[in-house]
Amino acid sequence: MSGVIRRRVGWLAVALLLLFSAVLLSLAVGSRPIAPGAVWDALLHGGTSADAQVVRALRVPRTVIGVMVGAALAVAGTVLQGITRNPIAEPGILGISQGASLGVVCAIAFLGVHTLTGYVWYAFAGAGIAAVAIYAVASSGRGGASPVKLALAGAAMNAFLASVVSGILTTNARALDEFRFWDVGSLSGRDATIAGQVWPFLLVGLLLVLAMARGLDALALGEDVARGLGRNVALLRVTGALGATVLTGVAVAAAGPIAFTGLAVPHIARALVGPAHRWLLPMAALLGPVMLLLADVLGRVVVPPAEVPVAVMTALAGVPFLIALVRRKAVVAA
Secondary structure, three states: OOHHHHHHHHHHHHHHHHHHHHHHHHHHOOOOOOOHHHHHHHHHHOOOOHHHHHHHHHHHHHHHHHHHHHHHHHHHHHHHHHHHOOOOOOOOOOOHHHHHHHHHHHHHHHOOOOOHHHHHHHHHHHHHHHHHHHHHHHHOOOOOOOHHHHHHHHHHHHHHHHHHHHHHHHOOHHHHHHHHHHHOOOOOOOOHHHHHHHHHHHHHHHHHHHHOHHHHHHHHOOHHHHHHOOOOHHHHHHHHHHHHHHHHHHHHHHHOOOOOHHHHHHHHHHHHHOOOHHHHHHHHHHHHHHHHHHHHHHHHHOOOOOOOOHHHHHHHHHHHHHHHHHHOOOOOOO
16 A cells, blocks of 8 residues: 555544544533433433433434535535636535525425425425526537636526525515524534435435546546546536535535535645545545534534524634635645
8 A cells, every 4th residue: 555545544534533523522512511421322222311312302313414414515515626627616606505595485485385394305406406507507608618617607696596585585574584594504403304305315416426536537637638538528517516416405405505614625635635536525525524513513612502503603613724724735726
């Protein structure tokens, strides 16, 4: 085993250990602190104590959804940065998350949907429609869906969808009251039903993007080089966009829009294991939940007994860290 591979395996092992620690913290820390021993006892042996009920009924579903959402956002951001060759590409910036938001707004305002489990399918639909529209706009005209055109189309679609969402909400006070609780981006109040609804899509999305890891490596070298290596560039972009859309739909449907994770984690992972996507994608899938769970835990304890939503904490905690990485030149170009 070469030194480079050993280093990558070592970082993956560290990330796995960090994920285990973040899961344990998520189960133990909150407005009601629970000792790690009591957490293990509740997981392994059940029980009817108050601590056991809190762990199994509230914190386990919340933690599972945090792992799913963190992995989905981080991998989606990695893929979007790969297919657009744009280091600031991520689901929120490219408009896919905003499409999911529009789906939820329409469900609340026009279809009478008023539950988190009901929002899931409309968020998926909105994300999918937005992704198709972005790709259709980018692929029109000369040159097809180039990285620059994809980024511009995504930014334009994001602004357009945000305007539509605002227009609906400003004319429907009830929809605004309901939507703002979902739109803040939080793991609080999510139960096992939501995890059961979205996990098949998470699995499909992850398998789809992992299968095209070598294609993303070729695309990173440029379109002409990728074609010279026998890759179908258009198919790679469509497949990558589909996988990223499914993963974004999973994340936004389960927890609402959560910014920054899909932007920062790919850069951190790339700095640790390099640009090869067969290493980069698994590292992002491990680091995404670590960032999200730690931000969620911090949000539970920073202003007790209230909670700060995880989307707020990821931005507050993540921006300075990314700035530090940039200053140290640790962020590797996509």
